[in-house]
Amino acid sequence: MPTDKKTLKELYTRTLKVRLFEEEVWELFGQNLVPGTLHLYLGEEAVAAGVTTALKKSDWIQSTHRGHGHVVAKGADMKAALAELLGKKTGSCKGKGGSMHITQFDVGVLGATGVVASGLPIAVGAALSCQMRGTKDVVACFFGDGASNNGTFGESLNMSAIWKLPLIWVVENNFYAMGTPIKLTCPSQSIAQRAEGYCIPSKVVDGNNAVEVYEATVEAVERARAGDGPTLIECQTYRMKGHSRFDPAKYRPKEEAEYWLSRDPVDIIKKLAIEQGALTEAQAEKIREKLLKEVKRAADFAVKSDFPEPEEALEDVYAEVA
Amino acid sequence: MVEMTYRDALKAGLREEMLRDERVFILGEDVGKNWGGAFKVTKGLAEEFGDARVRDTPISENTIVGAAVGASITGLIPVAEIMFGDLITLAMDQVCNQAAKMRYMFGGQTSVPIVIRTVFGGGKNIASHHSQSLEAWFMHTPGLKVAVPAFASDVKGLIKTAIRDPNPVLFAEHKLVYDRKEDVPDEEYTIPFGEAKIRREGADVTLWGTMFMLHKALAVAEELHKEGISVEVIDPRTLVPLDKQTLIESVKKTGRLVLVTEETKTLATTAEIAAMVQEEGFDWLDAPIKRVNAPDTPVPFSPPLEQFFIPDEKRIAQAVRDVV
Numbered sequence: 001m002p003t004d005k006k007t008l009k010e011l012y013t014r015t016l017k018v019r020l021f022e023e024e025v026w027e028l029f030g031q032n033l034v035p036g037t038l039h040l041y042l043g044e045e046a047v048a049a050g051v052t053t054a055l056k057k058s059d060w061i062q063s064t065h066r067g068h069g070h071v072v073a074k075g076a077d078m079k080a081a082l083a084e085l086l087g088k089k090t091g092s093c094k095g096k097g098g099s100m101h102i103t104q105f106d107v108g109v110l111g112a113t114g115v116v117a118s119g120l121p122i123a124v125g126a127a128l129s130c131q132m133r134g135t136k137d138v139v140a141c142f143f144g145d146g147a148s149n150n151g152t153f154g155e156s157l158n159m160s161a162i163w164k165l166p167l168i169w170v171v172e173n174n175f176y177a178m179g180t181p182i183k184l185t186c187p188s189q190s191i192a193q194r195a196e197g198y199c200i201p202s203k204v205v206d207g208n209n210a211v212e213v214y215e216a217t218v219e220a221v222e223r224a225r226a227g228d229g230p231t232l233i234e235c236q237t238y239r240m241k242g243h244s245r246f247d248p249a250k251y252r253p254k255e256e257a258e259y260w261l262s263r264d265p266v267d268i269i270k271k272l273a274i275e276q277g278a279l280t281e282a283q284a285e286k287i288r289e290k291l292l293k294e295v296k297r298a299a300d301f302a303v304k305s306d307f308p309e310p311e312e313a314l315e316d317v318y319a320e321v322a
Numbered sequence: 323m324v325e326m327t328y329r330d331a332l333k334a335g336l337r338e339e340m341l342r343d344e345r346v347f348i349l350g351e352d353v354g355k356n357w358g359g360a361f362k363v364t365k366g367l368a369e370e371f372g373d374a375r376v377r378d379t380p381i382s383e384n385t386i387v388g389a390a391v392g393a394s395i396t397g398l399i400p401v402a403e404i405m406f407g408d409l410i411t412l413a414m415d416q417v418c419n420q421a422a423k424m425r426y427m428f429g430g431q432t433s434v435p436i437v438i439r440t441v442f443g444g445g446k447n448i449a450s451h452h453s454q455s456l457e458a459w460f461m462h463t464p465g466l467k468v469a470v471p472a473f474a475s476d477v478k479g480l481i482k483t484a485i486r487d488p489n490p491v492l493f494a495e496h497k498l499v500y501d502r503k504e505d506v507p508d509e510e511y512t513i514p515f516g517e518a519k520i521r522r523e524g525a526d527v528t529l530w531g532t533m534f535m536l537h538k539a540l541a542v543a544e545e546l547h548k549e550g551i552s553v554e555v556i557d558p559r560t561l562v563p564l565d566k567q568t569l570i571e572s573v574k575k576t577g578r579l580v581l582v583t584e585e586t587k588t589l590a591t592t593a594e595i596a597a598m599v600q601e602e603g604f605d606w607l608d609a610p611i612k613r614v615n616a617p618d619t620p621v622p623f624s625p626p627l628e629q630f631f632i633p634d635e636k637r638i639a640q641a642v643r644d645v646v
Contacts, residue, residue: 060396062392091429092428092429092431093427093428093429093431094429094430095429096426096427096428096429097427097428097429101427101428103428103431104431105395105428105431105432106431110392110395110396111395111420111424111428111432113419113420114419115415115419115420118388118415118416118419118420120385120388121384121385121387121388121389121391121392121416122388122389122391122392122395122416122420123392124385124388124389124392125388125389125390125391125392125393125394125395125396125400126392126393126395126396127392128389128392128393128398129392129393129396129397129398130396132347132374132393132398133396133397133398151384152384152385152388155380155382155384155385156382156385156388158380158382159379159380159382159385159389162380315430316425316426316429316430317425317426317464317465318425318465318467318489319425319430319433319488319489320488321486321487321488321489321515322486322488
């Protein structure tokens with residue numbers, strides 16, 4: 001079933017929302033307001049937008065070190081998200097996590113992890129929990145091409161397959177593990193090919209096209225909710241910027257970078273939505289203005305928020321025993 | 323009271339919690355019907371509770387613990403069994419980076435109510451990959467609780483407390499205590515974490531130890547009693563939280579302290595306890611603190627080598643004599 005107009009509009013909105021959020025983060029970073037490091041999601045927005053639009057609020061996502069986009073697309077409060085990146089008391093993790101652990105549990109984010117590939121086992125457990133508790137909720141687990149070379153990839157895909165778990169494995173293949181190109185680390189043509197060994201159906205999609213990501217996810221979610229087990233979706237995409245904050249990504253061939261940067265995920269979904277009559281140029285602009293205002297308000301909140309008291313470092317190590 | 327083995331007392335505790343709370347389930351390698359756990363602790367539970375709640379897994383330690391973490395933050399209470407403590411090295415990321423830190427790094431948004439059961443210690447001639455005592459690693463990881471039950475009557479109450487605790491608990495058993503029999507209360511009971519037990523009262527020397535070494539310590543105390551040395555034996559039962567007070571109070575009384583565990587000596591839990599007592603109880607010490615540990619080598623295989631490696635009664639007794 002082709003994606004309907006309402007959904008096209010939603011895909012445009014979510015893709016753009018993540019873009020504007022990340023642009024704001026980059027700006028705040030430039031003002032030296034973001035401590036530590038950053039792994040920006042710029043360029044990969046269509047993956048988070050496409051996947052989360054196919055999910056319900058009660059469904060879960062597992063995020064990564066490059067997680068801002070996942071969390072915002074799943075519906076996180078941007079004020080708390082930006083405040084967290086600035087290390088503020090009002091941040092979603094009270095300033096204890098920052099960029100690599102940006103998490104909002106109440107909108108269905110299981111967590112963002114600083115250890116590559118360590119989210120996969122957690123997603124297995126959350127999906128097992130959905131299955132054992134008899135909910136119809138599903139789990140979408142984001143990870144990169146680099147994570148697929150870690151042992152937990154094999155362990156977790158295998159476990160998800162033997163137990164037919166309601167899981168969608170979402171590979172964000174941006175072709176580089178930090179600076180190492182995939183051709184040096186992966187012998188197969190695609191990450192999706194690796195799923196075959198675990199008897200998991202898979203699909204390769206254009207990760208810069210939110211509609212392709214969305215449609216593949218809808219199919220995977222249907223399979224998961226029906227009890228037919230996991231699916232792997234490989235979303236081929238590209239970082240607009242380097243791996244982390246000071247990486248100019250000079251190791252990427254010029255022609256390759258130009259090709260991908262000419263395929264901006266926001267432009268692609270906007271064009272598709274307008275072509276299908278889901279949006280007019282004026283409506284698209286209006287959505288942009290509204291989102292931008294929301295992002296600016298969130299940034300203002302984050303900047304004006306207080307830092308935690310130093311002694312708060314001692315809190316939240318253990319939960320109180322009832 | 324009913325006499326039962328440590329293994330059966332542990333199983334009884336698991337069973338009671340599974341009956342009490344349907345969110346509790348067990349996962350691990352060979353925990354199910356075909357085997358019932360490498361040390362037979364879960365034998366019979368799959369028949370009673372079904373394969374879903376007593377779940378055999380592939381040999382994937384990191385994902386066993388990670389799956390327990392994911393299940394726990396979404397509403398279940400998993401008890402993950404890692405067949406040998408040595409194999410927990412394969413799951414250290416999930417144990418130490420995820421389970422231990424999630425509550426903290428997410429600012430208290432979630433908690434991780436899992437129990438990781440595993441087995442430490444030597445004495446079975448199964449060499450360097452199946453005999454280590456690694457509890458200090460977990461005591462050194464903020465966010466984890468660590469239980470080290472050595473007696474049947476404790477293990478039942480402590481496993482129930484571990485399952486009800488909202489935090490991740492590393493539950494360390496010792497492979498030589500499963501068959502030891504003891505009177506165990508047959509009524510419902512739990513044992514709070516952080517409460518040491520004075521296993522034997524004494525006046526001259528405090529002997530603090532864990533796991534199988536406690537059984538040796540008690541034999542030594544009996545032996546030394548004949549020599550006129552009165553030894554007080556303290557079992558912390560949990561390392562995190564640690565009952566400092568019972569130990570300090572005992573040192574106030576005896577003025578002398580010997581620490582014994584089966585760990586290799588450098589940075590063993592005994593090192594932390596010795597440091598803590600000199601910080602908080604220095605004024606009451608009448609002699610230097612003595613530590614009895616294994617040498618800093620891997621655990622050897624051949625019986626005479628392993629016997630040399632594991633602290634024995636002779637060494638423990640000598641350490642006590644040295645301080646009086």
